[in-house]
Amino acid sequence: MIDLKTSPPPTTSQIQTLISSILHRCSPTPKIITFTSPLSYSYTTSPLSSSIPTFDTTDPRGLLILVLSMIESRGLENVRNDIIADCGQFEPLVKGPFHLCGTELINLCVFGRATSNVGAYHPMTGEKVPFTPTPVGLISHSEITTSTPIADHWKSPSHQVYIVHGDDHFTLLFKSTPSPLTPKTVFYTYNALPPNRLLLPIILSGSSLLLPPPTSPPTPPPSYLPPLNSxxxxxxxxxxxxxxxxxxxxxxxxxxxxxxxxxxxxYPPRPSNIPPPTTxxxxxxxxxxxxxxxxxxxxxxxxxxxxxxxxxxxxxxxxxxxxxxxxxxxxxxxxxxxxxxxxxxxxxxxxxxxxxxxxxxxxxxxxxxxxxxxxxxxxxx
Known part of the structure; x- marks a missing residue:
C-alpha cells in the first residue's frame, strides 16, 4: 500500500491543467470564485493561471471552491435546467443528510452539464442514451441493486480511470500507465476518505478485461418455472x-x-431452448x-x-x-x-x-x- 501522506503532492501545473479542463467543460469562459467572507464569495474570469493559488491543496475549502466555480461557470439557471430536463424536477447537487455527491455533480464535472442520468436509458423517455466519449468511467453498485445498466460510454472511457460508486461514497480505480489491458493488469484503487486515504495496488485477473458489449434493451429477463431442487x-x-x-x-x-x-x-413454463438452472x-x-x-x-x-x-x-x-x-x-x-x-x-x-x-x-x-x-x-x- 502507498501512504498518500508521504507521497509527493501534485504540482501546481498539474492541478492547473486539471481544473482548467474541468471548468472549460462548464463554460468557454470559466469563472473561479474567491471567498470574501465565510458565507459569501466573488468570482473572476481572469486567466486560470493567475487564480490557481485559490486551489492550494492545504486549503480545506478547496473542493468547495471547485464546486462553486463549476456552478458559476455553467450558470445557476443552466444547472437547474439541466437537472429538470433529465428527471422532471430539481434535485440538489449534494444530497442530505450525509452530504453525498449526486450524479448531477459528477456529470457537471465530467461533461460540463448537470444532468442526473448515468444510466443507459433516459429515465423519462426510455430511449437509449447516445454514446458520449468520456475521459473517465463510472461503475456503480446501483447497477446490482436496481438492475439499471450504466450507460455504455461510462464503461468505455478513453482512459482506464473509473469512478467506483458504492451506494454511500465513491472511490477511484485507475491504471497508472496507458499500456493495454492484459489477463493480469495492475490497477490502483484510491479511497480518499479519512482515516484510510490509501492508494492500494491490485491486479485484475480474468478473461473479460476487453470492452463490454453494448447494453441490451431494459427489458427484464423472464422468470420461468424453476426445476425441483434448483x-x-x-x-x-x-x-x-x-x-x-x-x-x-x-x-x-x-x-x-x-x-x-x-x-x-x-411461473410460465420454460421453453425448450432455455436451459434450466442447476439442480x-x-x-x-x-x-x-x-x-x-x-x-x-x-x-x-x-x-x-x-x-x-x-x-x-x-x-x-x-x-x-x-x-x-x-x-x-x-x-x-x-x-x-x-x-x-x-x-x-x-x-x-x-x-x-x-x-x-x-x-x-x-x-x-x-x-x-x-x-x-x-x-x-x-x-x-
Whole structure:
C-alpha cells in the first residue's frame, strides 16, 4: 500500500491543467470564485493561471471552491435546467443528510452539464442514451441493486480511470500507465476518505478485461418455472468463523425449490431452448437440527426462519421433513457458476461492482486472490 501522506503532492501545473479542463467543460469562459467572507464569495474570469493559488491543496475549502466555480461557470439557471430536463424536477447537487455527491455533480464535472442520468436509458423517455466519449468511467453498485445498466460510454472511457460508486461514497480505480489491458493488469484503487486515504495496488485477473458489449434493451429477463431442487436462496455460511475473509473456502447453507414451494409459485413454463438452472441432490434427511424450507420461504411474512431441533416435525408449521423440505450444505466449489457469483457479490461489494464492467474478473492483492487466499477484506467502497 502507498501512504498518500508521504507521497509527493501534485504540482501546481498539474492541478492547473486539471481544473482548467474541468471548468472549460462548464463554460468557454470559466469563472473561479474567491471567498470574501465565510458565507459569501466573488468570482473572476481572469486567466486560470493567475487564480490557481485559490486551489492550494492545504486549503480545506478547496473542493468547495471547485464546486462553486463549476456552478458559476455553467450558470445557476443552466444547472437547474439541466437537472429538470433529465428527471422532471430539481434535485440538489449534494444530497442530505450525509452530504453525498449526486450524479448531477459528477456529470457537471465530467461533461460540463448537470444532468442526473448515468444510466443507459433516459429515465423519462426510455430511449437509449447516445454514446458520449468520456475521459473517465463510472461503475456503480446501483447497477446490482436496481438492475439499471450504466450507460455504455461510462464503461468505455478513453482512459482506464473509473469512478467506483458504492451506494454511500465513491472511490477511484485507475491504471497508472496507458499500456493495454492484459489477463493480469495492475490497477490502483484510491479511497480518499479519512482515516484510510490509501492508494492500494491490485491486479485484475480474468478473461473479460476487453470492452463490454453494448447494453441490451431494459427489458427484464423472464422468470420461468424453476426445476425441483434448483437453488432458491443462499442462507448463510456455517463455517464463516473458520475463514473470516476467505469466503471461497467455506460451506454454505442452501435453500432449494421443493414441491411445496413450486406449487405455490406462479411461473410460465420454460421453453425448450432455455436451459434450466442447476439442480442439487437433496441427500438423506438430516438427523440433527434442521431448517424447514416451507417456513424459510415465508420468512418475510412470518419472521420465522424455520430452525428446528432434532424433531422430524417442524415446530413452527407442523409439517414433516418430507412435506416442508430441508436445507442442504455445499462447499463454495460445489456451487454452479451462478451460485458462486452470488456468493462473490454478497461477500465483496467491490468485486461485485467490478464485475459490472469486467465480467469474470478476480482481484489479487499482494499476490493473493481476494476471497480465496487473501487474509483481509480488500478494497472498501
Amino acid at each position: 437453488l432458491s436462496s443462499i442462507i448463510l455460511s456455517p463455517t464463516k468463523h473458520l475463514h473470516p475473509f476467505k469466503w471461497r473456502l467455506r460451506t454454505y447453507e442452501l435453500c432449494l425449490h421443493t414441491p411445496l414451494t413450486l406449487k405455490a409459485a406462479s 442439487y441432490p437433496l441427500g438423506p434427511k438430516p438427523t440433527g437440527s434442521w431448517r424447514c424450507v416451507a417456513c424459510y420461504e415465508t420468512r418475510y411474512e412470518t419472521m420465522n426462519f424455520g430452525v428446528n431441533g432434532e424433531s422430524d416435525t417442524c415446530g413452527h408449521c407442523g409439517r414433516t421433513k418430507e412435506e416442508g423440505g430441508w436445507t442442504i450444505v455445499k462447499h463454495y466449489k460445489e456451487l454452479d457458476e451462478s451460485g458462486r457469483r452470488r456468493v462473490d457479490r454478497f461477500e465483496s461489494k467491490f468485486l461485485g461492482v467490478l464485475r459490472t464492467r469486467f465480467h469474470d474478473v478476480d482481484v489479487e492483492i499482494g499476490g493473493e486472490v481476494l476471497g480465496e487466499t487473501h487474509e483481509g477484506k480488500g478494497p472498501v467502497i
